[in-house]
Amino acid sequence: MRVSEVQQESLTAEKAKWMYQKMVEIRRFEDQVHETFSTGTIPGFVHLYAGEEAVAVGVCSHLDDKDYITSTHRGHGHCIAKGCDLKGMMAEIYGKATGLCKGKGGSMHIADVSKGMLGANGIVGGGFPLATGAGLSAKLRKTGGVAVCFFGDGANNHGTFHEGINQAAIWDLPVIFVAENNGYGESTPFEYASSCKSIADRAAGYNIPGETVDGKDTMAVYEAAQRAVERARNGEGPSLIECVTYRNYGHFEGDAQTYKTQEEREQHLNELDAIIRFREHLLSNNLATEDELHSIDENVRQAVADAKEFAEKSPMPEANQLTTDVYVNYKPGGEE
Amino acid sequence: MARQISFADAINEAIKEAMRNDENVILLGEDVAGGADLDHLGDEDAWGGVMGVTKGLVQEFGRDRILDTPIAEAGYVGAAVSAAATGMRPIAELMFNDFIGSCLDEVMNQGAKLRYMFGGHAKIPLVIRTMHGAGFRAAAQHSQTLYGMFTAIPGVKVVVPSSPADAKGLLISAIEDDDMVVFFEDKTLYNVKGEVPEGHYTIPIGKADIKRSGDDLTIVAIGKQVNTALTAAEQLEQKGIEAEVVDPRSLSPLDENTILKSVQKTSRLLIVDEANPRCNAATDISALVADKGFDYLDAPIKMVTAPHSPVPFSPALEDLYLPSPEKILAVVSELIDDESIVTI
Numbered sequence: 025m026r027v028s029e030v031q032q033e034s035l036t037a038e039k040a041k042w043m044y045q046k047m048v049e050i051r052r053f054e055d056q057v058h059e060t061f062s063t064g065t066i067p068g069f070v071h072l073y074a075g076e077e078a079v080a081v082g083v084c085s086h087l088d089d090k091d092y093i094t095s096t097h098r099g100h101g102h103c104i105a106k107g108c109d110l111k112g113m114m115a116e117i118y119g120k121a122t123g124l125c126k127g128k129g130g131s132m133h134i135a136d137v138s139k140g141m142l143g144a145n146g147i148v149g150g151g152f153p154l155a156t157g158a159g160l161s162a163k164l165r166k167t168g169g170v171a172v173c174f175f176g177d178g179a180n181n182h183g184t185f186h187e188g189i190n191q192a193a194i195w196d197l198p199v200i201f202v203a204e205n206n207g208y209g210e211s212t213p214f215e216y217a218s219s220c221k222s223i224a225d226r227a228a229g230y231n232i233p234g235e236t237v238d239g240k241d242t243m244a245v246y247e248a249a250q251r252a253v254e255r256a257r258n259g260e261g262p263s264l265i266e267c268v269t270y271r272n273y274g275h276f277e278g279d280a281q282t283y284k285t286q287e288e289r290e291q292h293l294n295e296l297d298a299i300i301r302f303r304e305h306l307l308s309n310n311l312a313t314e315d316e317l318h319s320i321d322e323n324v325r326q327a328v329a330d331a332k333e334f335a336e337k338s339p340m341p342e343a344n345q346l347t348t349d350v351y352v353n354y355k356p357g358g359e360e
Numbered sequence: 361m362a363r364q365i366s367f368a369d370a371i372n373e374a375i376k377e378a379m380r381n382d383e384n385v386i387l388l389g390e391d392v393a394g395g396a397d398l399d400h401l402g403d404e405d406a407w408g409g410v411m412g413v414t415k416g417l418v419q420e421f422g423r424d425r426i427l428d429t430p431i432a433e434a435g436y437v438g439a440a441v442s443a444a445a446t447g448m449r450p451i452a453e454l455m456f457n458d459f460i461g462s463c464l465d466e467v468m469n470q471g472a473k474l475r476y477m478f479g480g481h482a483k484i485p486l487v488i489r490t491m492h493g494a495g496f497r498a499a500a501q502h503s504q505t506l507y508g509m510f511t512a513i514p515g516v517k518v519v520v521p522s523s524p525a526d527a528k529g530l531l532i533s534a535i536e537d538d539d540m541v542v543f544f545e546d547k548t549l550y551n552v553k554g555e556v557p558e559g560h561y562t563i564p565i566g567k568a569d570i571k572r573s574g575d576d577l578t579i580v581a582i583g584k585q586v587n588t589a590l591t592a593a594e595q596l597e598q599k600g601i602e603a604e605v606v607d608p609r610s611l612s613p614l615d616e617n618t619i620l621k622s623v624q625k626t627s628r629l630l631i632v633d634e635a636n637p638r639c640n641a642a643t644d645i646s647a648l649v650a651d652k653g654f655d656y657l658d659a660p661i662k663m664v665t666a667p668h669s670p671v672p673f674s675p676a677l678e679d680l681y682l683p684s685p686e687k688i689l690a691v692v693s694e695l696i697d698d699e700s701i702v703t704i
Contacts, residue, residue, distance in 0.1 A: 067497035067673070067674075067675050068496065068497030068498055068499065068673065069497075069498065119497070119673055119674030119675055119676065119677075120674070121674075125673075127672070127673060127674035127676070127677065128500075128672045128673055128674065128677065129499060129500070129673055130497070130499040130673030130674070131499075132498075132499050132501065132502070132673075133499055133500065133501070133673070145501075146458070146499065146500070146501030146502055147458075147459065147461065147462065147501055148431045149431070149462065178430070178431040179431065181430035181431060181432045181435075182430075182431060182432050182462070183432065183434050183435070183462070184462075209390075209430070209431050210390060210391045210394070210407070210410070210431070211391050211394035211395050211406035211407045212390075212391055212394060212395070212396055212428055212430075213395075213396065213397060213398060215397065216396040216397040216428070217396075217428075217429075217430040217431070218430070280406075282395065282401065282404070282406050283394065283395040283398055283401065283406040285400055340674060340675075340676035341672075341674050341676055341677055343676075343677075343680055345672075345677060346667060346669060346672060346677050346680050346681060347667050347668065347669045350668065350669045350670065356668065
């Protein structure tokens, strides 16, 4: 089933250039994290979003700060598309006091509630009920906001998928479930782990619209998301969009990726690449000029370099931060 | 010198030994082989577990016995409970113990209780191998130490090895045991090497090991913290203080006798547990000694644990979170009433 056709708002040049900028920010940011991680400067482990930019940006271009998103362990792209500050993000990934979460969360838990970004998430499938709850909150508080749940193909087999979507459906909540089917849950192919042919097929079980789009075609994602967001804002309930995409890097940095073939990797890095394709779309539709795009590229390069420098120069958290932010109000020994 | 292998390789060997001995032993979990159904990989595994601990097993035992699962912990842990109840002897790998949040029902309400509720007419010979521990910069949802939770559940046995040799012998025992065992592997121990015997051997579950003898003070430490305690004990030796380091190796059942005997000898007890400080193994062992060994004590029981907070990501904070030899020495200085210990 396809989301009911709504009046397609044509993409303005301004919006198109914003989208291009966000996509380039994600790519450049992730390439920078990849490069820096290999030097040992970044603690822990990171899961990079490069390659999947069209999904986060195509969807988030319909959202503003009153709308919520839930994310995954591969969350940097969602953060950037939802407007999180690059410096605060990079500092968080370095574990610095100036990070968006004061260095307490790291790459896997970056959040900015003021932007409606309810956190990257270390638990596969963690986002479904959280997005449903954010949708419930938006509906009851009558904010006009929606909630988007980004999730991977791995999570589509998790029990919370069923519980979260079913609840959103029975209550007609303003939630959009966006599957990022990048072909592999960790090192396991989608086709092995999932009994369905497509994730969108599963929408039928909840009596909600479900469609599959080329997740590396920014306009296809943009248009599908527009229909689903409109439906949600009109009080018509949730939708499911499956975006077929690919991650350019491994599951985590350090993954040898032997499960991928060289041929598929090269194809995705070149002719199927979302940024190359969106760039061509903008130029051929006179939505931007070469000069404008070049200038965006340069500005982003600088912004990411600035974020890296900011993170490097920022201080580590003070020792007293270890036990703060656990509660709002708590007396360890109880009331006197 | 005897053969030295890593903690990870010791676990790999234990699984191999058990699988060779009994065809009902299977391993299932997320990417325990990896790359399922991919022609270009042939019989190779893509991962062999996220940390490579089960690498190579699929070549020997095949994909019917080394089963990659969807990322669906309730699904495969629950299936492992029932496969165990119906004649198999599964090993389910819960990649990080934090993921128990996704499958606690299968462990707590199903696996742990079936035998009792069925009046003894079922057994659950299941091992859940799971990774725990801070120090890996893995943040709050991949770094917890949750063995205390499982120790509180009747019907579950809980094993926490601290050395490669213990890991191998205890894991073989756990697999051959007819009850459900949750087997904790500290992710920061995987590369630690130690002497490990070849072939099949077992270490009984419920038997503590005295890792170092001493007369002045008992330090009971769990998992990786045994190594922290041993480091502290070496430093105390320079001060003429001989600490006895007791490794319970399993928390359920707990070898109460070995702990009580040690306290009877030393009259002082310190427990080192990297779990959060409330309702953990340290408080449990404290209660044991307060209850059954109160008359042996010359000083209050002390504990070194993590604080009552989630595990922080930032290295600056995570290093403060964990127990350390310095923290142990500071507490020992209170127990022995000698401030100079702190400055060792």
